[in-house]
Amino acid sequence: MRKSILTRAGQSGFTLVELMVGLVLGMLTVLVIAQVLVLAEGKKRSVSMGSDAQVNGAMALYTLQREIQMAGYGATQSLDALGCPVKAQFDTNAAFTFTLAPVVIEDGANGASDKITILRGRSTGFSIPVALAGAHTSTDNHFSVNASFGTTAGTWMIAVPAAQDATHWCSLFSVTNDTSDVTTTLSATVVPHVLTSSSKWNQNSVLPAAGYQKGDYLLNMGSFVSRTYSINTTNNAETLQVEDLSLVNGLTSPQDLYPQIVNLQALYGKGTVDPSGNVIVDTYDNVTPLTNADWRRVVAIRIAVVARSAEYEKDIVTTATNSPQWDVGSTATIAGTATCHGTSKCIALKVDQLTDWQHYRYKVYDTIVPLRNVLWNS
Structure with missing residues (x-):
């Protein structure tokens, strides 16, 4: 009888309290691991989507830069025109x-x-x-x-x-x-x-x-080329769009190029000729020239494109204080924008027209493109 009692005592298992404590600890461990995985996956998506936005922004800027570099061929052979x-x-x-x-x-x-x-x-x-x-x-x-x-x-x-x-x-x-x-x-x-x-x-x-x-x-x-670049906002899916004037039927044919391009801004670079015959840009503005003399002063185009990451962030990541800004340099003269004299990032690029705009990240790409055909014919 004594041997039987000792045997049963040695074979006893977990108590109910011990089992419940083990379950709680296991659930806490799973919860921590799940949170780490969710956070890591979110960071991974942000990085990958941010990379896609960088590619789209860089390609959009390259396309515009290449087109503007060739602008005016044939049309600027006589600047009087x-x-x-x-x-x-x-x-x-x-x-x-x-x-x-x-x-x-x-x-x-x-x-x-x-x-x-x-x-x-x-x-x-x-x-x-x-x-x-x-x-x-x-x-x-x-x-x-x-x-x-x-x-x-x-x-x-x-x-x-x-x-x-x-x-x-x-x-x-x-x-x-x-x-x-x-x-x-x-x-x-x-x-x-x-x-x-x-x-x-x-x-x-x-x-x-x-x-x-x-x-x-x-x-x-x-061969005559007339091409217009703009932002297509259809269905809140912003893309850089190009419209070509067709020589076959006289109509324009729109085509989407790069997705997640949410803003496009451009300025005329207007210069004057110095005593040595060099053209120096002294003003940037968006005022379209009205006379031949004014058009002859336009020797460069300054452009900026805003690319948006496709990843929706649960938390607010963009606000009015950190929304995209166009860095035009502290020495640039931007006509009509007093805050641009002595301040670098002084032109706000509008993105608050987008749905849930605060839950996305943005990147600005900009460059200055000389109008080579105008400069050469000067």
């Missing part, structure tokens, strides 16, 4: 007017994103102005020129009056070559622009009533 209103029309579409300038900035109201329109030619050969040898009436289908060097069928050209005013503007057309008549045959002294089924841009209705005179000239654009 800068600022000329250019009229154009495709077939029966409504006629429209654009400004003959490398870059035109459409300022967004109250800090909203800007639009940047880039105009340039694209040619494998030389792009030089062609002087008119005689008058061209508003009903003529060809220009008489001194020499049509570099002009081929399909070339896009802009007719420019030497003296521009409200009744003398520029016109866009494409060169044709119909050998059935000497006046419609492209030659060293004739540049035709006949309206055909394959050249529906040649609408005489866009020509000035007074036509063009001897001494006016044609700008050789090669």
